[in-house]
Amino acid sequence: MASTTTNTRSFSVPTISFDTLVLLLLSGAAGTLAFDLWGKAIAPLLGLGGLAPVGLARGFLGALGLPNGAPWGNAMHLFAVGLVAYPVGWLYIARPIFAKVMPGLHWSISSAIYGVALWIFAIGGIAAFAGNPAFLGFARIAWVALAGHVIYAIVAAATIAYMEKRQG
Template identity: 50%
Template sequence: MNTISSDTRLVGSLPAINFNTLGLMFISGFFATIAFDLWGQIVSPGLGFANLSPHGLAQSLLGSLGLPNNAFAGYFVHFYVVGLIGYPIGWMFIFAPIWQRVAGNTHWLLPSAIYGFGLWVFAIGGITSLAGLPFFLNFTGIVWVALVGHVLYGIVMVAMLKYIERNQSA
């Protein structure tokens, strides 16, 4: 059986571009996006904090680029393009290999949380500006809910990758 081990993969090469890697991206991204949305749209508002609307940010970005920006397009970009493809690619092909070269073998929890923080800076600091929204949304309550959501996304995504890899090698 072909297995993908992030510990082996991170030492000096990128993951293979094949169906196994694509499956890892989709599965880990799926569970991470569900965790993100569960936190931002159910748990956070239930605790009295802001309600995240990541599809709204995607709609704003699409509109600023002159692309169709209806609700379907916003949800599609948020869930599929970003959650299942974009953020997992960022981890597997960019952040994790760099982390491995700089920090060496560490437990996965710290780099996954740092990656989530980086996603937050990218999304709330960068994409909001590109979409014509205020920088870091003027640091309103939604920004801090988004911080927790992005860090949670990073942790859940990498936890799922580790879980799948552990089960593949068993």
Template identity: 50%
Template sequence: MTHSTKHTAWTLLIAGALATIAFDLFGQGLSPLFGFAKLAPVGLATGTVKSVFGVAPKGIGDVVHILTGMIAYPLGYFLVARPLAAKFTPWLHWSLVSVAYGVGLWVFALYFVAHLIAGNAPFLGFSGITWVALWGHVLFAVVAAAVIERNLPRTVQTTPALA
């Protein structure tokens, strides 16, 4: 693994760790503290594993939640959202791209995972948890993107001058 690859891997892991902490702090701590719904990402992950495999070993929800936040979601921003934005909307600031990515994560988590895989109501019935989850996923994406953009600046693509 080259220095650049190691730097990228560590940056993505740190971005995911910090974003997961922000997501959990907001969704499981601050939101209920201020009278709003409490997120239950571990419960959703456990239910999803049980829906897919028929059984969910103790602790699997924690593992899935942490690995999704530390690895899968930061990779999604780095490998999908960031390159797509660079190609189709290069004028957009990364913060706006990250907000859109966060909304995409919310749709993925609350429609595809919670509904289509785990069998819950679409978007968990548009209850209080739905909106806390929206803000939580946007916060996650902004924190992860901020770390990534600060530590992995985009390289300037230049094209040779036409003769």
């Protein structure tokens, strides 16, 4: 497995290997499942509204002039973003930065902050690029999305921390 520890005080960035790829995919799958469970089931049951990440992905693809049918939106949300981009961002960018800037910060706190950054990127930037108001006009759905991105980041980072701890 990757040569890292869950202690953000000292760890090395993992080498690219089959084990690291599995780690990334498992963490992304867990995070995406948690995000979709929150955004498509729990939040609507609470009367908060449901998230439509596939719609946002389709709008983004369309703004780029790329095919933006439902299969492409799903592929972008589930695979390109959920399984690959966001976990890579945590493991290779955010976590090393937190380790340098705030070395004693627990992974749970730094991953929650990473979730806020994901929300700013997705709902602040991508939504606006796709033709929506930035941060979706700060409507209730924007706050559901904030919670979803923080949940995603914590669950994905927890999966990485668990897998690294198991590997010793």
